[in-house]
Amino acid sequence: MAGTEDQAWLRARARLRVAVGEDVFASWFARLELEEIIEDLAHLSVPTRFLCSWIQSNYLEKILAAFQAENAAIQRLHITVRVNGQARPRLAACGEEASEADAPLPAEPRSGEAPATGLSLHGQPLRADALSGSALDRKLTFDTFVSGTANEMALGVAKQVASAAANNAVTFNPVYIHSSVGLGKTHLLNAIAWAAGASDTSRNIVYLTADHFMYHFITAVKHQSALAFKEWLRRIDLLLIDDMQFLQGKSATEFGHTLSTLISGTKQVVVAGDSAPRDLEMLDDRVRSRLSGGLVIAMATFDIDLRRAIVQKRADQACARFTGLQFPPAVIDYVSRSVVSHGRDLDGAVNRLVAANQLTGEPVTIGLAEKTLQDLIRARETPRVRIEDILKIVSRHFKVPRTDLLSSRRSRDVVRPRQIAMYLAKALTSRSLPEIGRRFGGRDHTTVLHSVRKIEQLMSQDGELTQDIELLKRMLEE
Incomplete structure (x- = not known):
């Protein structure tokens, strides 16, 4: 990909992040990549068919608007699924019919037919009736893994x-x-x-x-x-x-x-x-x-030395891609001390600083980091709540077995605590609705949304319930 295209896409991503918010961006766009631009068509790729379909259905116009703000010549978008870590220009989009030669993901085997051997790594493009593994990311190798005491x-x-x-x-x-x-x-x-x-x-x-x-x-x-x-x-x-x-x-x-x-x-x-x-x-x-x-x-939580090593490596990689980009040691130290949640946030912090630099021309300084990384730094002040923690607290508080919260039981003594647990999962974690549904016994995201809205409605009418839920929140955030 040409350097100008690369920088235009980086700036478009920055605009998209602002337009949809950090949580939505992290859930749906963090792994969206630009493959190439051909005349007025921008070819993008994602690692899974589900992600491809969701973006096509919900965010295509926002992506196009962000792209056109940087390159008015772009009039069309084409999103495909990366197969074995690579996207091919001839692949059909995730929602289109594909021929045997260019199917973006293997379809199910036909009844009575043994599937072809599924290689996640090598080989010719899979037949349309073949099984395969999930797409691998070519950037995730031993060479790019940063090690320390924790791992x-x-x-x-x-x-x-x-x-x-x-x-x-x-x-x-x-x-x-x-x-x-x-x-x-x-x-x-x-x-x-x-x-x-x-x-x-x-x-x-x-x-x-x-x-x-x-x-x-x-x-x-x-x-x-x-x-x-x-x-x-x-x-x-x-x-x-x-x-x-x-x-x-x-x-x-x-x-x-x-x-x-x-x-x-x-x-x-x-x-x-x-x-x-x-x-x-x-x-x-x-x-x-x-x-x-x-x-x-x-694998343990990263200590300061490992966080600094990760930030330094990602910064070095970014500086090798963008001429004139510099990450002063003071900024490396600031990011590694301030962003303490997990490795993806460290990667995201470096990416944001690169995007801000490329978008505005402002040098990478501690001041720029303070402005750009506010939400990631705030995450340091609030302990991360896990869905597993919510299930344990709600189970103990309402004296309902954890297995019942995940089951299909519909009795009132189980349904209400389950709805409260889903509400807390949405309010206190960064998990998407589909992810929450999967953690609650494989439920659909619409069930989670109904539960959240139901509890919000009840809280507006029942002060005792509101106090109960606030107590649960304090217990989870301690």
Whole structure:
């Protein structure tokens, strides 16, 4: 991509961030990338079909307006899904019909037909009826991973797993990596996949998010091809499952069967989630025991030295891309001390400062950082609330088992606490409505929205309920 196009897109992203707000931008646009500009057409890409469809349906006009403010010649946008970390100009958009040669994502296998072997890394474009893994990010490799005390053990194990897999061997099995959001789990899983498949393109290495795993399973059942799906899973040499906490229902049961089969067949399995295996209540005891019986590694919150190393590396990468850009040591120190939430916020802080510099021409200083990073710095003052914390507090306060909050029970003594928990999740976390719904037993985002609105209505009429919820908020924020 030409330098002028790159800078125009960076400025357009900055405008988009202002237009939609930080939370919306982080949820839907953080992984939106410009591939190329051809005459009046801007070709953008995202890593998943769901993200592509959502942006197409809800934000296309805002993106085009932000782009046109920087480049009036842009009249059309084309958004595609990155396949294996790459977007191809000829790919059909996520909502369009695609031919066999240029399908942006593999469709479900036809009934009675065995799926083609799914490679997340290499090979020719997949047939339209093939199964595949989730798209990998080419930037997430061992070379770009910044290590420190908080993650050095996880990094060491990840490298051992990748090395063993590259030599058709199995090391610790299964490996389960857990931490709170933004501390590098996804980065390590991507890095393992890239390193393990670098020397042998015939290796069947599959990286799947929990959402993608469920999508494949549900569509296979729908099209009466569950046996073909299971057979595809059992042919995998190295399986990497991300965001394990989102796996729900029968898909979780199928994962348990897959896990046992692959391990019994000496195939490597690596799983990442935001809590320890014992806390994954959507899995049965046998599967939790199998995960706990492998190598379980917790990644800790970043200390100041690791945060500084991350900010310095990201700043160096930005300075290599943009002529004349400089990050003084004082700014590096300020960002690393002020932004303490997680790694994605550190990356976002550097990106914002680069965008502000390119958009306004103002040099990168502590003053610019204070103006640009206000919300990220405020996050330091308020402890991050997790949905898991909300479930525990609400369960204890209302004397309702946590499993009931996630169940389909409709009795009033369960429904009201569940609605309050969803309201608190929306009010106190940065999770989107679909994410909250998934954490509450796989519910639809409209159910979450109804719950939030219901509690807001009740609070406007019931002072006692309002006081009760304020008490819960204080308990969660302590």
